[in-house]
Amino acid sequence: MKIATWNVNSIKVRLPHVLEYLRETAPDVMLLQELKAVNEAFPESEIGDAGYNCAVLGQRTYNGVAVLSKHPLDDVLRGLPGDNTDTQARYVEVETAGLRIASLYLPNGNPVDSDKFPYKLGWMDRLIAHTEELLETGSPLVLGGDYNICPTAADLHDPEAYANDALCRPESRSRYRTLVNLGLTEAFRALHPDETGAYTYWGYQAGAWRKDHGLRIDHLLLSPAVADRLVACDIDKKPRGQTQASDHTPVWCELNSGEREDTPW
């Protein structure tokens, strides 16, 4: 089965691209971020016609996340636990296809001298705490989305220029490592340990796409039982090259059925 994640930067503008992507690549589960639309404006009927059930946490103007699945969706959790005063729509988690799976849009955190940076770090602390609880349940888990984290200097075109950026700051990266070190596998890096120049985001400004000045900030994190099933993971650059593209492009992974193919003793 295939799982993909994509920050679409407005579901209203990007719906034709999303429908085309679903038709061409047919993921079992598609995680979307930056819908920039309220629940009522989410194109559930068009996506339903394409064969997908939807779990949506929308918001006006900013944020907004969704999980689309060819399989039934159950036990939907809307919002990241740990702060009842947080009104930003950045997390939705479901049970589908035998997995616990979340679509997340981690705060950007810039500028780092504003309250946005501590908000990002606090959100990451809540994500770590919630993930610890999820792992304790033993459910196979996938956490996918726009993490707004460049894990290492190998994950962006110009590390020096971003040294003090919230995407690269040590406070951000250390929390990301803590999250992964709970026992998660980052799918792309696990299968492409030495690849450089692999990006999922190219800004709209300064010809970044044309010059391949990108960042790898969209990730799929897998719990151990899911990582055991990982057979492929890659970045689909095609959507970023289309006219009226999102500034992000999809990342996907392929999981086998979980049946061991070797002969048991």
Next chain:
DNA sequence: ATGCCCGGAACGTCCGGA
């Protein structure tokens, strides 16, 4: 140089994005 481009909200121009 925190702007270059883009989407949203709104109707002039600013905010947020990363």
